Amino acid sequence: MIRKKIVKDLIKIVGKVDVLTEKEDLVAYSYDGTTSWVHEPDVVVFPTSAREISKILKLADKERIAVTPRGAGTNVSGGSIPIQGGIVLCSTKMNKILGIDKENLTATVEPGVVLMDLNTALAKEGLFFPPDPQSFLGATMGGIIAENAGGPACVKYGVTKQYVLGLEVVLPRGDIIDVGSQTMKNVVGYDLTMLFTGSEGTLGIISKAILAVKPLPQATKTIVAAFDDVAVAGESVHHILSSGVIPSKIELLDNWVINSIERLQPIGLPKDAEALLLFEVDGVPEAVEKDAERIEGLCKRHGAKEIRIAKDKAEADRYWLARRAGFAALFSAGPTIMAEDVTVPRNKIPDLIRRVREICEPRGIEYTVIGHAGDGNLHPSLVTDKKNKEHFKKAQEAMDMIIESAVALGGVVSGEHGIGLEKKRFLMKTVPPMALEIMKGIKRLVDPNNILNPGKIWEE
Ligand SMILES: Cc1cc2nc3c(=O)[nH]c(=O)nc-3n(C[C@H](O)[C@H](O)[C@H](O)COP(=O)(O)OP(=O)(O)OC[C@H]3O[C@@H](n4cnc5c(N)ncnc54)[C@H](O)[C@@H]3O)c2cc1C
Numbered sequence: 001m002i003r004k005k006i007v008k009d010l011i012k013i014v015g016k017v018d019v020l021t022e023k024e025d026l027v028a029y030s031y032d033g034t035t036s037w038v039h040e041p042d043v044v045v046f047p048t049s050a051r052e053i054s055k056i057l058k059l060a061d062k063e064r065i066a067v068t069p070r071g072a073g074t075n076v077s078g079g080s081i082p083i084q085g086g087i088v089l090c091s092t093k094m095n096k097i098l099g100i101d102k103e104n105l106t107a108t109v110e111p112g113v114v115l116m117d118l119n120t121a122l123a124k125e126g127l128f129f130p131p132d133p134q135s136f137l138g139a140t141m142g143g144i145i146a147e148n149a150g151g152p153a154c155v156k157y158g159v160t161k162q163y164v165l166g167l168e169v170v171l172p173r174g175d176i177i178d179v180g181s182q183t184m185k186n187v188v189g190y191d192l193t194m195l196f197t198g199s200e201g202t203l204g205i206i207s208k209a210i211l212a213v214k215p216l217p218q219a220t221k222t223i224v225a226a227f228d229d230v231a232v233a234g235e236s237v238h239h240i241l242s243s244g245v246i247p248s249k250i251e252l253l254d255n256w257v258i259n260s261i262e263r264l265q266p267i268g269l270p271k272d273a274e275a276l277l278l279f280e281v282d283g284v285p286e287a288v289e290k291d292a293e294r295i296e297g298l299c300k301r302h303g304a305k306e307i308r309i310a311k312d313k314a315e316a317d318r319y320w321l322a323r324r325a326g327f328a329a330l331f332s333a334g335p336t337i338m339a340e341d342v343t344v345p346r347n348k349i350p351d352l353i354r355r356v357r358e359i360c361e362p363r364g365i366e367y368t369v370i371g372h373a374g375d376g377n378l379h380p381s382l383v384t385d386k387k388n389k390e391h392f393k394k395a396q397e398a399m400d401m402i403i404e405s406a407v408a409l410g411g412v413v414s415g416e417h418g419i420g421l422e423k424k425r426f427l428m429k430t431v432p433p434m435a436l437e438i439m440k441g442i443k444r445l446v447d448p449n450n451i452l453n454p455g456k457i458w459e460e
Pocket residue numbers: 032033068069070071072073074075076078079080091111132133134135138139140141142143144145146147148149150151152200201202204205206207327328416417453
């Protein structure tokens with residue numbers, strides 16, 4: 001429990017309205033996008049500048065108080081859960097877009113800027129920030145950078161780290177540093193920008209970011225291909241990519257997800273299809289037309305039973321809304337949802353899908369597979385109930401086997417959601433001990449008193 005004196009000191013730093021201590025407020029900051037982790041902080045603070053963050057961290061370091069950085073709290077790895085209590089440092093009030101530089105294709109933002117707001121402002125200049133986590137209506141740039149988030153458009157455009165040019169970071173002892181630059185290229189020493197990107201709020205608080213942005217494509221087209229078998233849909237992904245067509249997006253929805261979406265929000269998806277592949281191609285109009293035709297032909301050749309090409313933007317938007325509703329459908333399907341984030345080489349997607357089926361069906365576990373198939377990044381998800389100990393244990397064992405299968409196929413335990421609390425137990429198994437020691441050494445160097453987001457990533 002934090003002493004009253006510390007709360008008074010925090011109020012002196014950020015002001016009374018930006019410090020929360022009431023029980024009902026603390027509950028709101030005790031959870032995130034996961035369904036298995038809850039822990040209340042002692043206090044929530046909303047700094048509005050790097051200087052305020054610095055003062056908060058100096059105080060916390062001196063008093064050895066845990067500080068958990070938080071944006072919108074939409075992460076699905078337990079990253080923003082204040083698992084050791086202490087302070088939640090929420091950057092949502094630092095939400096200014098500081099500049100858009102059209103000549104150099106960059107944007108400078110504070111960490112609390114919501115991705116949707118950034119893209120709305122960029123669109124007025126004919127620009128966009130390509131990495132598109134499907135939580136873009138709420139997720140903040142600080143959280144997106146700290147998780148190195150991805151999304152459907154990463155097939156063609158890459159993930160967040162490819163767009164972070166420079167950062168201002170407040171280190172756990174209060175020092176404010178600038179890493180990277182505003183230039184497209186920079187090989188001056190070790191790449192510290194890349195180190196902080198994806199560090200899950202354990203190395204520093206991001207207080208400003210310089211981002212690369214891209215011109216909006218002139219045209220886009222959405223194609224939906226329905227298959228009788230999920231694994232066959234998975235095979236089509238690498239057939240298409242190796243043919244030379246690079247769609248901007250390739251998403252996979254299985255029959256469970258299709259029907260859940262249709263129950264929640266009917267839009268006319270083929271309910272009898274075992275799987276859908278949802279493609280988007282973008283670029284100049286002539287190329288977009290040709291790519292769409294090639295995808296149609298390739299899908300037919302590789303087993304699609306029905307193909308739809310969206311006639312207009314309204315129809316395309318409906319399909320992409322359905323894709324986004326997939327996660328909502330999933331998380332409302334039961335009391336506890338285990339949604340994983342494994343990534344395999346793209347030609348191993350069918351093997352992984354078959355393994356998920358072989359593991360879950362004999363155990364009678366309700367499961368689904370949804371995900372960014374174009375990146376080999378799937379979200380095998382199991383419906384369970386933490387209170388039903390027997391079922392939960394069975395589901396946990398099944399998930400462990402799925403993750404081990406993904407790693408055995410040459411994959412990784414997380415493609416975009418991060419380790420947080422959720423995947424700590426797999427880290428030891430999949431990261432070489434020496435690499436883990438280097439990571440821990442870096443953490444000790446920057447955060448010797450282990451105050452910043454303690455209890456995350458590493459096995460206890
Ligand atoms: C419906 C839904 C769909 C999603 N789809 C995707 C998807 O397609 N792709 C994907 O990658 N993720 C997805 N996510 C996960 C999530 O939205 C992302 O991880 C997102 O990046 C989190 O942003 P946030 O602002 O909510 O951060 P939070 O959840 O608040 O925090 C995430 C992590 O960042 C740290 N952090 C937050 N702010 C800062 C800061 N200023 N400085 C340092 N560290 C900080 C936190 O400590 C935590 O470890 C989805 C989540 C939901 C609920």
